[in-house]
Structure formats: C-alpha cells, structure tokens
Amino acid sequence: MITIKNLTVEVEGKKILKDINLEIKEGEKVVLFGPNGCGKSTLFRVIMGMNDYNIVKGDILVNGKSILKKTIDQRVKLGIGYIAQKGVSIKGVKLEDLMEQYDFEYDDVKKDIKGLDIERFLDRDINYNLSGGETKRLELFTLSLLKDIDTYLLDELDSGVDLENIDRISSYLQKMSKKKALVITTHTGAILKELKMDVAYVMLNGEIVCKGDPIEIWGCIKKEGYEKCVNCDRRKK
Numbered sequence: 650m651i652t653i654k655n656l657t658v659e660v661e662g663k664k665i666l667k668d669i670n671l672e673i674k675e676g677e678k679v680v681l682f683g684p685n686g687c688g689k690s691t692l693f694r695v696i697m698g699m700n701d702y703n704i705v706k707g708d709i710l711v712n713g714k715s716i717l718k719k720t721i722d723q724r725v726k727l728g729i730g731y732i733a734q735k736g737v738s739i740k741g742v743k744l745e746d747l748m749e750q751y752d753f754e755y756d757d758v759k760k761d762i763k764g765l766d767i768e769r770f771l772d773r774d775i776n777y778n779l780s781g782g783e784t785k786r787l788e789l790f791t792l793s794l795l796k797d798i799d800t801y802l803l804d805e806l807d808s809g810v811d812l813e814n815i816d817r818i819s820s821y822l823q824k825m826s827k828k829k830a831l832v833i834t835t836h837t838g839a840i841l842k843e844l845k846m847d848v849a850y851v852m853l854n855g856e857i858v859c860k861g862d863p864i865e866i867w868g869c870i871k872k873e874g875y876e877k878c879v880n881c882d883r884r885k886k
C-alpha cells in the first residue's frame with residue numbers, strides 16, 4: 650500500500666504539488682484526471698524518486714514506511730513499477746537480449762508477445778524509432794516481466810495508441826494487473842472503456858480536488874471541462 654501524506658513539492662521555487670493526500674490500497678485501481686500541467690506526471694516521478702524535486706513537506710510511505718530516502722531501484726524493489734509518459738529509447742540494447750540475460754523463456758511469454766503484437770520490436774533497439782503506441786506496448790510487456798511489482802504507475806498509457814491497440818493494451822493490462830494496484834492517467838479516456846477502475850481523483854493546479862466514480866467523473870469532465878471541477882459541489886464534500 651502506498652500512502653501519500655501532505656505531499657508538497659517545488660521545482661525551481663515553484664510549488665507544483667500542493668498538500669497531496671492519496672492512498673493506493675492493495676489491488677486498487679486508481680485513475681488520475683487533470684488538465685495538462687496540473688502535476689500528474691510530477692506526482693509519478695516524485696513517487697519513483699526521479700529528478701531533483703524539492704519535497705518541502707509531507708511523506709510517501711510504502712506499507713507504513715517512508716521511502717523518501719530510497720533510490721529509484723530500491724523503490725522498484727519495494728514493488729513499484731512505472732511507465733513514463735514519454736518512453737526512453739536505449740540504443741544498442743534489445744529486449745530479446747535482456748530477456749535472454751535474465752533467463753526469461755520466450756515460450757512462457759509467447760502468447761503475451763502475440764497478444765500485444767510486439768514480436769517485430771524485440772530484436773530492435775529498445776524504443777528506437779518506435780511510434781508512441783508501439784513504445785507503450787513494448788514497455789507494458791517489459792514491466793509485466795517483473796513479477797515482484799505490486800503497484801503499477803502508468804502515465805498516459807493510451808496516448809498515441811490507436812483503437813485496435815487500445816483494446817490490446819486494455820485486455821493485457823486487465824490480465825497483468827489482477828491482484829495488483831494500478832494508478833493510471835489518461836487524456837483521452839479511451840482506456841476506461843475496457844478497463845474497470847475503482848476510483849478517480851481529479852487534480853487541478855497541483856492539488857487533488859475531487860474523488861469519485863471514474864466513469865461518472867470522466868463523463869462530467871468530457872461534458873463540462875475541467876473548469877467546472879473548480880466550482881463543483883463535490884469539492885466541498
């Protein structure tokens with residue numbers, strides 16, 4: 650379980666996250682909504698321990714223990730897996746070589762590779778010259794190989810992914826996240842059609858302003874826009 654307590658984060662003297670309180674329970678499926686620049690990716694990056702964000706207040710706990718002093722790889726070992734909004738290409742490294750090095754049997758994951766339609770990317774440099782959607786599929790598969798992850802943080806997994814591949818990603822994610830906690834952000838909402846989420850939060854200007862049913866909140870955002878969220882009655886609850 651990840652607990653975020655009163656988390657306030659600054660970059661270059663500017664507050665980007667303001668007093669965030671959030672609990673991600675075991676196996677819970679959480680979606681974070683919010684307009685561009687509201688701080689969703691920053692929240693993920695701070696949870697992972699990336700960059701020199703200045704945590705001016707608050708804490709991030711995994712199963713009750715603070716992880717603020719932990720490195721990125723220690724956080725992964727504690728069970729947090731992450732796919733960034735923008736994939737990183739790694740020239741000279743191929744996923745099939747990594748799989749071989751870490752003793753993954755191709756036959757064990759053949760079905761997954763077919764299901765995500767990523768076979769032809771395995772012998773190419775990781776994410777090199779892949780489209781946005783292809784990168785997401787490859788990264789999702791790579792993350793699913795790590796069996797000790799129990800919370801997935803997936804930033805805009807459906808961005809740049811066409812409809813056919815949204816189906817592929819959704820059904821794969823459904824399968825791989827059974828019994829695992831999942832936190833996603835989505836811009837288009839496309840992934841919500843297939844993937845059942847338990848709870849949604851809305852972020853505005855670095856604050857969490859709303860919590861509720863994902864489909865209901867998304868319907869409201871689509872109809873009324875994020876501006877409406879600022880004055881919504883739910884906020885006062």
Ligand code: ADP
Pocket residue numbers: 660661665683684685686687688689690691692700
């Ligand atoms: P979202 O993912 O919700 O679109 P981000 O978390 O990427 O938003 O960004 C939130 C705000 O913080 C934006 O205004 C962005 O420009 C700013 N920001 C994020 N990281 C940095 C950084 N390392 N340096 C300066 N500004 C940053």
Ligand code: MG
Pocket residue numbers: 689690691734804
């Ligand atoms: Mg983002």
